[in-house]
């Protein structure tokens with residue numbers, strides 16, 4: 087018997103047991119096998135259970151059948167069940183399907199937990215655990231984890247990485263982009279010509295054999311590169327060792343679309359490997375946000391394989407953790423007939439079903455506003471008030487009553503959900519503390535940040551999961567209890583805030599925006615925060631104090647402010663932006679950049695009057711951007727817009743932009759599935775928009791359409807000081823120039839009674855400082871293109887929120903004829 | 904065979920209590936405005952008792968509107984007076 091130390095790398099059913107891969111300290115992979123007899127359970131009438139046994143025996147299924155007792159979560163007692171142990175683990179899913187089809191009225195448990203997860207749970211290890219393994223003749227005798235998933239600092243195996251991508255610009259090859267294959271491994275790059283596919287195949291085989299990578303990182307590997315290589319391999323009859331395990335075929339899941347919260351979503355194809363990992367950066371969930379560090383962290387704490395955590399939504403991660411808690415406690419895991427595909431984050435869900443308390447903010451520009459946020463409010467409520475599907479509405483003990491609802495919550499049993507979430511919250515807090523303590527130059531800081539961000543996503547989805555009625559451990563009453571506590575906690579905080587003389591500008595589910603003259607330093611909030619912590623039992627922190635923050639009205643009705651459309655600059659100059667163009671997924675990079683840069687200019691202002699003082703500079707910048715746009719100088723790439731395809735291309739009845747683009751792609755032979763993203767450029771001419779992937783070379787864009795979009799974006803930024811579209815069009819498109827924020831005096835010689843329109847007529851031939859002849863020409867063409875539009879401009883709308891300044895009003899009155 | 908109706912004062916009090924949750928979720932400044940309105944509605948308890956065919960909450964709202972409208976009329980008059988005074992000032996300054 088030998089002992090091996092290594093990181094647990096991969097596990098899957100193979101032969102009569104499980105195939106286990108470990109990577110040792112030198113980076114060498116080791117394959118071992120382990121016997122494993124997973125079981126599923128059935129409950130119901132005796133005669134049906136007997137019939138099920140008979141059927142399994144008649145089919146000579148490799149099963150071990152016995153009557154036993156197991157605990158049911160909701161009944162809170164042991165129930166009699168039939169245990170079906172499967173001696174060949176790989177056959178469990180199929181045997182279960184046979185049983186469920188033949189006897190659909192039995193209740194099934196432990197039937198759909200993925201085998202790799204079951205294996206690590208049974209052995210009390212976890213993915214990437216540092217393990218000591220005793221083995222003999224290739225078989226594991228004992229495997230033990232020497233670290234825990236709750237360690238914040240852990241060592242990871244030295245992974246050999248091979249990257250695969252197509253040469254040229256990063257574009258979806260399924261939309262027609264074709265190029266040579268670039269392979270990078272151990273610092274060297276190899277290029278395989280796409281026309282020489284046999285050489286490509288032989289070359290790939292050679293590289294895989296020579297370098298034996300642990301991890302393939304690709305761009306579009308799931309949907310194009312891997313399937314294409316497999317196709318070539320079949321065509322030439324040349325085997326390609328993509329898997330480390332030659333016995334296994336590459337696992338393939340087809341692309342499909344599904345509906346989530348009323349939106350059509352798209353899940354691309356997946357190709358996963360055995361004994362080796364494949365991660366497609368273009369098909370990774372939130373990869374940019376927490377990257378590989380985050381995916382590894384999630385694999386360690388959820389017990390799911392990395393090839394899963396790098397792809398699925400984190401809702402599945404929480405579900406897996408609840409399953410793990412149940413298995414550890416010996417509680418049966420109900421079979422989940424329908425898997426939720428994605429989960430909205432808790433906050434979105436609350437707003438969607440009006441469970442969270444959301445104010446209409448006081449619209450306009452405010453200074454020295456403090457933002458207080460409850461930390462991970464929903465998971466914390468679940469943990470603190472023991473909210474779990476089996477504890478809410480239980481009548482086993484007097485318990486505690488939920489505010490508003492009066493529902494009873496059991497206090498004598500620790501809920502499954504709080505037990506699952508408590509260590510997660512704790513680990514997240516430890517990362518938060520570490521990030522705060524480490525100096526910026528410490529290389530660990532970035533890693534911790536990405537792990538922390540992965541935790542944030544895990545926690546944010548746990549609430550949606552609790553409310554999802556098809557979720558394994560979901561229950562609507564539990565979900566309602568959380569929202570009721572959320573409202574209570576927020577109102578208590580509001581009352582304490584107001585009792586200390588603050589004005590509440592905005593409340594949003596778990597955040598408060600408050601203002602008191604003079605309270606503009608962190609110490610001004612310490613006592614308040616401590617009081618809220620004491621009275622709610624939840625963590626709350628000062629997210630920041632704003633130099634200025636602007637809450638915007640709705641675009642549809644300027645009189646009504648909307649809850650989640652605002653932007654502000656914190657004391658350190660960093661920005662927080664919600665609900666405006668820069669945050670939208672369909673906004674083109676150029677518009678996004680313009681808006682964010684304008685905000686950065688305005689963020690130099692240290693308070694509301696600083697904001698106003700920075701407006702001229704922001705407008706100057708916007709004007710430069712507009713000039714570049716109108717002159718056709720913006721690279722088309724910067725103007726690409728995105729939209730989700732909401733239906734099948736042939737189902738469109740209206741000629742929307744999406745319909746046109748979809749039709750163009752379909753004509754070019756591209757297969758489109760609803761939920762996929764469309765990328766397109768707005769172009770002049772009857773076609774209006776062209777699919778980005780089909781454009782060759784620089785193409786002229788629709789200057790008018792992009793001007794309109796840019797003006798909208800600029801308007802959002804300046805609306806808080808009362809600038810509307812009419813003023814903008816005059817300042818930016820006309821030649822009236824800009825003399826200051828609304829309410830300030832016009833320069834001498836300009837008619838103040840009709841401030842802007844009269845101005846541009848008077849100076850029709852004088853252009854504002856053209857830099858070059860080209861600029862000059864451009865400005866002339868601009869003006870001549872739309873002379874009528876300036877004359878037809880409607881009278882100036884009253885400023886939304888004019889700066890309080892009595893002087894100009896007097897002045898205007900005196901000039902009026 | 905007379906019905907016993909709750910006295911109108913009690914009915915108003917009851918309506919006010921049923922607004923407690925609504926009131927709690929308001930900003931403090933809005934709570935004060937609501938309290939003012941509720942207080943102003945009490946000026947018309949006698950009329951409310953007399954209009955026995957209306958629901959107490961409806962009378963309460965009407966009573967608030969009556970008080971509000973009185974305020975509007977009063978303010979309008981004040982503005983007219985001020986405007987007249989300003990115009991007179993302006994005219995004398997031009998002269």
Ligand SMILES: [Zn+2]
Nearest residue numbers: 482483496498
């Ligand atoms: Zn209990």
Ligand SMILES: [Zn+2]
Nearest residue numbers: 856857858861
């Ligand atoms: Zn210029």
